[in-house]
Amino acid sequence: MPTPNPSAMDFLLTRRSRPAKTLTTPVPDRAALIPILTAAARTPDHGKLEPWRFIVLEKAALERLSRLVVTRGEAMEMDMDRITKARDQFADADLAVAVISSLKPSEKIPQIEQIYSAGAVCLALLNAALASGWGANWLSSWASHxxxxxxxxxxxxxxxxxxxxxxxxxxxxxxxxxxxPNLDEITTWLAE
Incomplete structure (x- = not known):
């Protein structure tokens, strides 16, 4: 018979990301961030390849990236609204963790499974931050690609x-x- 963890299940059933633009200081310091990163690193990883890594972006790094977004967007002759939106994700932030999908050569583990694992790390990191009492949000933009x-x-x-x-x-x-989501619309039950 399974042993339920009602607190964990309640957290999962009620968790909500916090819009990044509503987050402010204080942010977790390195000591507070280590357990969050540790929890995220416990993500399922077929083949134990660890096909991901973290880059912790503090305020000065985020400001540098916001300037680079503008430079790249202008070089690509991108619409200024798109540039501004991507710039603000970095300029208005005080702390972000970039989760990097870092594919490893493997004859057994397809690259797509490694990419899925990196996505799972993002969700685990987001949930660990929320469970630690912080506000958190998972973002990307054109600059990510x-x-x-x-x-x-x-x-x-x-x-x-x-x-x-x-x-x-x-x-x-x-x-x-x-x-x-409406579970009836997204769930198929196969009995045989």
Missing amino acids: DRDFVHDGLGLESHESVAGFIHIGTETRDPPERPR
Whole structure:
């Protein structure tokens, strides 16, 4: 017979991301961030490849990335509204953790499973931050997928990509509840 963990289940059934633009200081210091990163690193990882890594982005790094977004967006002749939205994700943040999908050579573990594992790390990191009492949000933008931005801004190699930026801080207000999926519409039960 399973042993339920009602507190964990209640957390999962009620968890809500906090909009990144509503997060402020204080942010977790290194000592507070280590258990959050440790929890995220316990993500399922077929083959024990650890096909992901973390880059902790503190305020000065986020400001540098916000300037790089503008440079890259202008070089790509992108619409200023798109540039501004991506810039503000970095400029308005005080702490974010970039989860990097870092594919490993493997004859047994397909790359897609490694990418899924990096996505799972994002959710685990988000939930660990929320469970620790912080506000958190998982974001990406066009800049996340721009090779020049991720190479110049984060030092990513050609086999690496950004799975997500997890913004962490102190929440300034409770987010509104949003509609949740209708289980009847997304669930198929197969009995045989």
